[in-house]
Amino acid sequence: MTYQLHYWPGIQGRGEFVRLALEAAGAPYVDVARGPKDQGQGVAAMMTVMQSPAQQHPPFAPPFLIDGRVVIGQTAAILLYLGPRLGLVGKSEVKRLWTHQLQLTIADAVAEVHDTHHPLAMHLFYEDQQDAAVARAKAFREQRIPKFLAWFESVLARNPAGNGHLVGARLSYADLSLFQLVEGLRYAFPETSRRALRRAPQVASLHASVAQHRRLAAYLASTRRIAFNEEGIFRRYPALDG
Amino acid sequence: MTYQLHYWPGIQGRGEFVRLALEAAGAPYVDVARGPKDQGQGVAAMMTVMQSPAQQHPPFAPPFLIDGRVVIGQTAAILLYLGPRLGLVGKSEVKRLWTHQLQLTIADAVAEVHDTHHPLAMHLFYEDQQDAAVARAKAFREQRIPKFLAWFESVLARNPAGNGHLVGARLSYADLSLFQLVEGLRYAFPETSRRALRRAPQVASLHASVAQHRRLAAYLASTRRIAFNEEGIFRRYPALDG
Numbered sequence: 001m002t003y004q005l006h007y008w009p010g011i012q013g014r015g016e017f018v019r020l021a022l023e024a025a026g027a028p029y030v031d032v033a034r035g036p037k038d039q040g041q042g043v044a045a046m047m048t049v050m051q052s053p054a055q056q057h058p059p060f061a062p063p064f065l066i067d068g069r070v071v072i073g074q075t076a077a078i079l080l081y082l083g084p085r086l087g088l089v090g091k092s093e094v095k096r097l098w099t100h101q102l103q104l105t106i107a108d109a110v111a112e113v114h115d116t117h118h119p120l121a122m123h124l125f126y127e128d129q130q131d132a133a134v135a136r137a138k139a140f141r142e143q144r145i146p147k148f149l150a151w152f153e154s155v156l157a158r159n160p161a162g163n164g165h166l167v168g169a170r171l172s173y174a175d176l177s178l179f180q181l182v183e184g185l186r187y188a189f190p191e192t193s194r195r196a197l198r199r200a201p202q203v204a205s206l207h208a209s210v211a212q213h214r215r216l217a218a219y220l221a222s223t224r225r226i227a228f229n230e231e232g233i234f235r236r237y238p239a240l241d242g
Numbered sequence: 243m244t245y246q247l248h249y250w251p252g253i254q255g256r257g258e259f260v261r262l263a264l265e266a267a268g269a270p271y272v273d274v275a276r277g278p279k280d281q282g283q284g285v286a287a288m289m290t291v292m293q294s295p296a297q298q299h300p301p302f303a304p305p306f307l308i309d310g311r312v313v314i315g316q317t318a319a320i321l322l323y324l325g326p327r328l329g330l331v332g333k334s335e336v337k338r339l340w341t342h343q344l345q346l347t348i349a350d351a352v353a354e355v356h357d358t359h360h361p362l363a364m365h366l367f368y369e370d371q372q373d374a375a376v377a378r379a380k381a382f383r384e385q386r387i388p389k390f391l392a393w394f395e396s397v398l399a400r401n402p403a404g405n406g407h408l409v410g411a412r413l414s415y416a417d418l419s420l421f422q423l424v425e426g427l428r429y430a431f432p433e434t435s436r437r438a439l440r441r442a443p444q445v446a447s448l449h450a451s452v453a454q455h456r457r458l459a460a461y462l463a464s465t466r467r468i469a470f471n472e473e474g475i476f477r478r479y480p481a482l483d484g
Contacts, residue, residue: 053400055400056400056401057340057343058393058396058397058400060347060350060393070336070339072339072343073343073347074342074343074346074347076318076346077339077342077343077346080322080339080342081335081339093323094312097312097314097319097322097323098299100316100319100322101299101314101315101316101319104316104318104319105302105315105316108302108353111350111353115357115361119357119361119362119374119378120361120374120377120378120381121377121378121380121381121385122381122385123381123385124381129377132361132362132374132377135362135363135371135374136361136362136363138363139362139363139364139365139366143363143364143365151300151302154300155300158295158297158298158300159298
């Protein structure tokens with residue numbers, strides 16, 4: 001079965017967390033909104049699904065995944081669904097919940113990253129809320145990045161047999177998502193991240209080792225990987241780094 | 243088995259979404275941080291769990307739930323765990339995922355409500371970020387409340403056999419959480435909510451019917467229900483309503 005991933009083309013955004021899981025597992029998928037219009041793909045195809053009144057489970061926003069008759073929105077819910085199917089989560093309920101809890105905390109961090117450049121209104125330009133963005137980013141750099149990274153560091157430290165993984169001794173979607181969070185932080189806040197990762201060596205090491213995962217490394221080097229840019233969630237605005 | 247709920251005393255906050263599920267199901271639970279210190283409860287007991295290096299799955303923040311040896315943080319993950327145990331979610335995987343997806347969208351709305359009064363930094367006072375709060379609240383009132391409520395309205399409309407429920411024909415934890423979101427919006431943004439709910443009559447009706455649920459009604463009238471206040475997530479600051 002080929003999965004359909006629907007997400008805004010042109011940015012990594014939240015869709016990237018799903019892409020990393022599909023790519024790491026070598027799962028067949030179509031990145032619908034990035035596909036050619038004459039093959040029934042493109043943004044219009046994505047909007048059709050979202051706006052169809054026949055859609056029993058309408059997604060609130062992209063990303064969403066279609067697997068046969070199943071339509072799932074919300075990044076963390078998509079990974080909850082894909083995890084067991086892609087072999088990217090442990091078998092026990094406790095492991096699955098813990099992996100999901102890690103994912104939800106990564107999602108919280110990602111939402112906070114978004115708000116560093118859009119603290120007042122997501123429908124206005126960054127340039128129209130830059131003073132507020134500078135204030136919000138300062139709090140995020142000083143209070144939140146250290147808190148999030150320290151927590152993930154402590155999770156890794158408490159999983160000593162984990163061979164550098166967050167849960168158990170095998171790669172999970174939470175590892176992939178933490179890789180992506182770190183990758184994004186390094187792009188958006190290079191100075192802050194360099195300092196912060198020095199205090200979270202196991203997080204830094206997980207980031208480095210995920211990047212070397214065979215399938216992931218191939219993906220990251222491919223044109224399927226969209227470059228970070230200033231339309232996405234992780235944006236490099238020097239005024240916001242410290 | 244008596245569940246232990248750990249959350250800041252004095253506010254409804256995110257803990258309230260878990261309380262509503264436990265209360266609606268009539269499940270035995272201890273609200274640990276609100277309990278007496280001489281019985282090993284209180285905030286200190288909660289902090290001990292969070293800070294213990296022996297904790298394999300340390301919660302990032304309250305609320306968290308303890309059920310025997312299982313410790314779960316993240317409101318939505320707690321409800322994912324409790325749902326089947328309390329009979330507050332359907333049996334099929336698709337229903338469980340859909341219910342969870344609704345919950346995650348409610349969680350997103352709740353995070354946005356929080357940021358209306360704390361748009362710049364959660365560790366600073368509202369009074370020190372009031373101008374930004376006024377701007378953020380305007381965008382939330384005009385863009386986001388209508389979008390969230392319209393989506394929940396469409397979900398209810400697409401579940402015609404649902405007897406006023408979001409998923410299937412029975413009460414789920416998503417119904418309880420949507421009740422709480424509406425209750426909070428009515429407290430924090432009374433004018434805006436009155437207008438917005440007129441355009442979302444099925445959401446308004448779900449809110450009214452959950453309030454009459456036998457166990458819920460008893461809970462809401464009890465001293466276990468903390469009143470909304472200006473320390474919580476839903477705060478009534480007239481400058482932020484429109």
